[in-house]
Amino acid sequence: MGTLRVEPGGYTVFVVMQAPVAAGPSWQRVMGVWSGEGNDWVKPNWILMRAGGATPAVMPPAVMMQAQAAGHVLDRVTIFGAAQSQGQWLAGDIAEVLLYDRRLGDDEAVAVERYLRGKWKLP
Numbered sequence: 001m002g003t004l005r006v007e008p009g010g011y012t013v014f015v016v017m018q019a020p021v022a023a024g025p026s027w028q029r030v031m032g033v034w035s036g037e038g039n040d041w042v043k044p045n046w047i048l049m050r051a052g053g054a055t056p057a058v059m060p061p062a063v064m065m066q067a068q069a070a071g072h073v074l075d076r077v078t079i080f081g082a083a084q085s086q087g088q089w090l091a092g093d094i095a096e097v098l099l100y101d102r103r104l105g106d107d108e109a110v111a112v113e114r115y116l117r118g119k120w121k122l123p
Contacts, residue, residue, distance in 0.1 A: 001099075004074035006035070008044045010103035011074060012067040014112055016095040016120050019050055019059040024091025026054040030064065031097070034076045034083035044073045047082070050090060059092065063116045069103040095120055 015030055028050040034040045041047050048066050051057045079097060081089040096119075098112065117123070 001077040006075050008071045010069045012100040012104040014098040015064045018061040019092030022056050022058050024056050027088050028090045029082045029088050030090050032078045032083040035073045040084040043071050046072050067103045
């Protein structure tokens with residue numbers, strides 16, 4: 001997706017996804033953001049990972065959400081893999097990504113999740 005913001009700040013991300021089989025590389029990134037320095041899992045960078053870590057697990061269709069109030073960039077935003085390195089690509093399906101450049105309030109986050117669950121007919 002590219003760079004949306006290099007200054008540290010907050011964010012909220014929602015990803016509608018599934019991984020119907022336990023396959024692919026270890027430590028799969030659903031989404032990664034990397035400033036160009038340090039590891040992608042250390043501030044100001046951040047990652048959203050598939051369940052299972054070293055051993056990918058089956059993930060039924062779901063809405064994943066992650067948020068931080070401050071201190072994180074939106075630089076080199078990458079979907080389906082790691083922005084920092086090769087080989088940690090996602091073996092799964094993504095239907096929709098919503099990325100906000102701030103931490104949403106609780107009411108806002110609940111409303112967005114409810115909207116996505118309804119749109120994609122998820123429990």
